[in-house]
Amino acid sequence: MIDSSHHKASLLEVDGLSIDYGLKGISSRAIDGVSFALRAGEAVGLVGESGSGKTTTAMAIAGLLSPNARVSSGEVRYRGNRLPIDDDAAMRPHRWTETSVVFQGAMNALNPVHRIVKQIAEPCMLKLGMSRGEATGRARELLELVGIPADRGAAYPHELSGGMRQRVMIAMALACRPSIVIGDEPTTALDVITQAQILKLLGELRSQLNLALILITHDLSVVAECCDRVMIMYAGRIVEDGAVSEIFAKPKHPYTRLLIDAIPNPANGKKMIRPIPGDPPNLLTRPSGCVFHPRCPSAIGICATEVPSLEKCGQGRVACHLHRSSQQDRVSVHA
């Protein structure tokens, strides 16, 4: 499924990954055959509405699946080695040293009863075997790196603003020098100005430290600001994957196009939000064929019966019958 020419350069490969959540005997599929590769230093946005599987995908990579999640097929490879993502204890050495997560620090992701310097130093002591003094020194360096004076390390989380807390969260994520940082809606609870500062900081740190960045968001403008590449997810599947510039200029999948159309842009005189008709799919009774077809304005007969596979299309990939290579001629008519 993955382009073999990427194999050697890939830091991370997700291959046909399907994950189900079971609850009281009922199981629902959160992600369905997700495949992609991530190169070192690359910034990828993972975009989709709630329940699209973006968080499950990211948590699988970080080894943070919840106990009721079951990997029903596929695998995740890190530097060519298969990760035991369904084994909590076996994933422990991987966490934070290889893949760390920037949670919504503005909320409650920091422990309210510990000083921030201690929380940043903790993984350095536990995972890197540093002494308390070394770890504190490293924590102070990290604070300076994210633009917080090291002396503020003595503060408790509630004494900091939302933006500062998010910076602390970023400093913490860098503590063990990971190669992949996952941003789980890292700017969601922040005002636009702080949001821009945090995104700028993440971008700077990424190039400075050659980090691969996976940014989970439902906000396309965040992706436009700091990602090279974007993957659009819908109902547990990747529907489109491509360079940010290309996708914004020429979206191929009807869902992507509707998402971009939904962004209000006062500069173009587009002041109203244009919503996507219909409801997000129920994951327990997923539609046949293409999961988006009930809401798709360009659906054709085959969409209701056959699942479109994610295929190479131009520089990126798209899962849509309108863009299948055998139907290239029809595409021009419809798109």
Next chain:
Amino acid sequence: MSRRIGSILIRAIITLLMVAVLNFVLFRVIPGDPAALLLGGARTSVSAEQIEVQRQNWGLDRPLFPDQVLDYLSSTLRGDFGYSFKFRGRHVADLIVERLPATIVLVGLAQFIAIICGVMLGLYAGWRRGGAGDNIATGASLALYSTPAFWLGMILVVIFSTALGWVPGYGAHSPGAIAGSLDWLLDYLRHLALPVTAVALGLVGQYVVVARAAMSDVVTEDYMVTARAKGLTGGQMLMRHAFRNAMLPVVTLITLNLGYVVAGAITVEAVFAWPGIGGLTVEALNARDYPVLQGIFLLLGASIVVANLAADLAYGLLDPRVRQ
């Protein structure tokens, strides 16, 4: 920080004063004239003049406010709580001080045992929520929580004292024991066993329930996900991140409950004829010994206020968010 402590202290002092005034009012609205009561009431023939002389001696002929209440407050501040009706001529303060150690030993020990067992069990149950251990601990503690301690005491007496004869079920000492000897101490501990068990069983359920609720809230917090993402083991997550947060409500409960240590366990002390404050309360109630009751109420009120003060201060030490 110091401003916060200052305001807590001032509040505590105001509360104490209000407790004292309320205590004064409470015993003045009870029907019956203390002078007549002390001199024998209707049963003996005491002349109205004699009662009037007694009333003047005690200042009862003067107005309640401000004379009597100020008198009461000033003598209370000097540690003078008046004389007992029942134990003629004895100071209330002396009676209370005499009975206090037995109660502090009984309830203090029971609290200690209940806190250690209850908190550990509750934290464990909350950490492993939904497991077999949780179900057993929660079920048992709810049953104990809803059972009156004096009833537990009676059952304990029936089983371990009457039927099995392992330990005595009455009083604090066997007759003829020589105070201070090792035998005396062992005898005391044997007498202590059942009442301590009854009080501890009555208290333990509360700690289990509160500690479990606190811990099960903590395990769903975002910072626990962060701790897991950092690659911490279950034990590290529990000790470094969950424990202190879960202890916040538990410590409040513990400090508040310490206020009741001096009040004693009235019903349990009555069941076991334990010579503590609880027993004294029952004796004073039966004899309508108002000065003693007034003294006990004041002591209880004051210890609750002090316990609240301690809870406020302890919470500030544990939780940086309330320190400002």
